[in-house]
Amino acid sequence: MNVAFQQRLQIVIQGAVQGVGFRPFIYRLATELGLVGWVNNSAQGVVIEVEGSRSQLDTFLLRLDQEKPPRSHIQSLEASCLNPVGYAAFEIRASVVGEKTAIVLPDLSTCPDCLQEIFDPTNRRYRYPFTNCTNCGPRFSILEALPYDRPNTTMQRFKLCQHCQTEYENPLDRRFHAQPNACPHCGPHLELWSQTSELLASDDNALNMAADAIRQGKIVAIKGIGGFHLCVDARNEKAVQRLRQAKHREAKPFALMYPSMASIKAHCEVSELEAQLLRSPAAPIVLLHKLSASSVTPSVAPNNPSLGIMLPYTPLHHLLMADLGFPVVTTSGNCVDEPICTNEHEAIQRLETIADRFLVHNREIARPVDDSIVRVLMGQETVLRRARGYAPLPIRIRSHTPPPPHSPTPHLLAVGAHLKNTIAFSIDQQVFVSQHLGDLDTVPAFEAFQQAIASFQQIYDLQPTAIACDLHPDYRSTQFAHQLACQLQIPVIPVQHHYAHVLSCMAEHQLEGSALGIAWDGTGYGSDGTIWGGEFLHITDRNFQRVAHLRPFRLPGGDKAVREPRRSAMGVLYELFGDAMFEMPTLGPLQTFLPQELKLIKTMLSNQINCPMTSSVGRLFDAIASIIGLHHQTQFEGQAAMALEFAIEALETNESYPFSLPRSPTSLKKSEILNLEPVIIDWEPMVRNILMDSSAGASSSSIAAKFHNTLVEMIVEMAKRVGEEPIVLTGGCFQNRYLTERTIQRLRAEGFRPYWQQRIPPNDGGIALGQIMAALRELSGGKEPCV
Known part of the structure; x- marks a missing residue:
């Protein structure tokens, strides 16, 4: 072959290209085309x-893109x-x-070849x-460092047998x-333990005995790919x-x-997309509408029309479920408010009062x-908890203003919120978001949060140049950010909670420019020191402005209101009636308190003691759920709001309640309107009508539907006033399927472009x-946000 007519291509590929069979694919393609050279993994x-x-090279590039491995x-x-x-x-x-920037793949469900x-x-x-x-198996859960090679995983202790080594090298x-x-001769193996760590069986016998224990009604803790299930x-x-x-989980x-x-189809409605999600490499839990014929006991999901269901996603689960042949509860192996157990000895200590048997293995997590x-919302997948199968795949973002010449690219750490915590790192134009870490209420949970940060730093050799955190000074994550920044002598960048919500959705859609963000949730520390949660934020390239919010009301007892919707109801009713509320005994929420409790609440509200103001949707x-008698107290976060959504059932109505908005100035330009004080959306007409409907015996379904519809019309009206075509919907309230889908439909009907979170x-x-x-934004020259 005449070298003079030869060319050499050097190709650098970034993305999900490690742990998916990419190098053998390149090897086969190159040799098939008669090309010479090499391929390797880099960081x-x-x-x-x-x-x-x-x-030949043109064909190589074309086929590389067209025939790359499916994962x-x-x-x-x-x-x-x-x-x-x-x-x-x-x-x-x-x-x-x-420099380590390679994408770490999430754990992948068992492929058809391995299943066979x-x-x-x-x-x-x-x-x-x-x-x-x-094409399948553990990735992120076993990785200790990059690049993704066996010595950098928890499989390093298992020496390959001759058969496995031959496969590995071919x-x-x-x-x-x-x-x-691995295989049975050289890889990890199963054991069944008692509550006292006594070895009861090994390998297939352990699996069979675990299945027998489940048939007998026992609780079995099973070590899976990323932790234990109960x-x-x-x-x-x-x-x-x-x-x-045993788990102190009353109703969730x-x-x-x-x-x-x-x-699954015998017990639930399953759409084509939902079936695809269940069978996908991520194999998540999918929320499905259950049929009346379901044999699952009602206490699995009390008063809930949906079931959270997954298919087996590891060979261990496939073998177990094939032996059992019936649905099994597979809840996280942890105690309340603690992280999931990953080590068998830790599991024995923490779960000994819960589990009767422990099916464990010796592959470290x-x-x-x-x-x-x-x-599924609006025919699209929406991730509510992002962990196995999704994390830590990055979100690719558009570049901001580049750093000055010869200055390093900033590596940012974000420590997230206090509840449903995740952390994130930015490297170049990629943001790596961690798996779900949970609430940071307990010492074990906070330790897991710190370990997650250390783990990301170890994998990517990262030293952050700045740390972003929530504005709330009492969040453990915020306090940790300030402590770490002090140690590293780097800046801390506090970010208002709802601004972060909106930017998160915009980043996912690579949405730039101005937009109207609607951020509705339970609690978020506002720039004015009050509790926000019903926010309309006008977003520009550099900052945000709070252009509207729902009328605030007081929360007697502060954080107690999260688990007692009746307290939110008392705050709303006090806004309407003042002290006269306590002379209205027919109001449902009042009837749930003892006389001495009512006296204390009256003192708190009258004197504004431990009664923070909130605009929270x-x-x-919660308040409406209590007013119409659905829930006065709850066992888990969001239970009352979920009950209000479920109350709608199959009712279809376009009716809504009235609400009040200040008259919009007609002589002002859009820029002048945006610079006015925030518009206060007054829910008082709606609540008064709900009280009348409730006293007249209207159904919970009717009231719930009209309440949801009213919230949607509030959004549409503010969208018209602000005049931005892109509308961003975010915050925990938009986990509500009815609210989200109806809002999207109404906004589209009015000519707006709604965006909602999916990945x-x-x-x-x-x-x-x-x-x-x-x-x-701040590091590239952004301004301080406005209140």
Whole structure:
């Protein structure tokens, strides 16, 4: 071959290209086309050098994009034409290190090929619960450092047997460089333990005995891919109730695992998209509408028309569910307000009063990764809890103003909110958002939060140049940010909670320019020191302005109102009637308090003691739920709001209640209107009409539907006043399917372009991403936000 006619391409690919069989794919493609050179993993992605004729190289690039492995995703491909060096063959070279920006893949559900093997009696991996290949298996949960090679994972302690080593080294095998590759001879194995760590059985016998224990109504703690599940027979009322009592989880719905899609469809309505999500590599928990024929005991999801369901996603789960053949509760293996257990000895200590048996294995879990939760809104997937299968895939963002010449690119850490916490790092134009970490109320939860930050720093060798946090001074995450920044001598950038919500959604959609953001949730610290939660924020390239909010009311007892909707109701009713409210005994919320409690609440409200003001739509939901008698006290966050949504049932109505807005000045320009004091949307006419409907015996369904419709009309009216075509819907209230879908439909009908969150949760799980975006704006010359 005449070298003079040869060319050499150097190709650098970034994206999800490690742990998906990308290098063997490149090897096969290059050798098929007669090209020479090499490919390797780097800390940034995959690097390729190929030599051949121009036509061969053009074909290589075309087919690379068209035929890449199904689990891979190319974010960027940079090709440079160089002089040939005369390579003799094509080879896969050892990985190299450097600045670490490669994408870490999430854990992937079992692929069809591996599934077939574990149920094939003639296969050497028959009934082996740790079977995997380059298309499936653990990734993020076993990774300790980059690049993604076996020595950098928790599989390093397992020496490959001859058969597995041959697979691992064969570029034509689907297990070529499958880092978790193993078999019964050389890989992890199962054991069944008692509550006192006594070994009861090993390997397949352990699995069979665990299945028998579940059939007998026992609670079994099972170590999975990212932590423990607590499992019981979902048809056994006594077993489910015992799990609730032991876990101190009175009413919050449990997640379920079903053995097959057919069994799910026998119990739930399943759309085509929902079926795709259930079968996807992410294999999340999907919220489905249950049918009346469901055999699942009602205490799995009390008074809830939906079930959170997933299919088996590891070989261990597939084998167990095939043996059982019925749905099983698979709730996180933790105590209330604590992180999920990942270590068998830790599980024995923390779960010994809950579980009867422990099905464990000796593959270490590098970090806790809970199950993800999704639901379908407007025909689109919406992630409500982002963890296994999704994290830590990055969100690619548009570049902001570049740093000055010769100055390093800022690496930002965002520490998120206090509830549903996630953390995030920015590297170049990528924001890596962590898995769901949970609420930071307990010492173990806060320790898990700190470990997550340390884990990201270890994987990417990151030293942040600034830290973004919530504006709330009492959040543990905020306090940690200030302490760490002091140690590192770097700046802290506080970000208003609802501004972060809106920027999170805008980042996901790569939306730039001005927009109207509607951020509705339960609690967020406002720039004026009050509790916000019913916000209309006008967003520009550099800052935000609070252009409207719902009328504030007081919360007697402060944080107690979160678990007692009747307190929110008292605050709303006091706004209407003042002290005269206490002379109106027919009001439902008043009847739930003892006389001495009412006396104390009256003192608090009259003297404004421990009665913070809030504009929160979340607390307004609670208030209405209490006023119409759905919930006066709750066992978990959001229970009253969920009951109000569920009360609508199948009722279809366009009716709404009146509400009040100040008259809009007609002689002012749009820019002048935006610079006025925030518009206060007054819910008083709505609440007075709800009281009249309730006293007249109107159904909860009718009141709930009209209440939701009224909130939608508030949004539409403010959208018209502000005049921005892009409308961003975010915050925990937009987990509500009826509210979100109706709002989108009405806004579209009025000519607006609504955006809502899909890959990043609308709740506080999305705050960290928004904090990163706000910090980037500030560092690139943004102004201080307005109140």
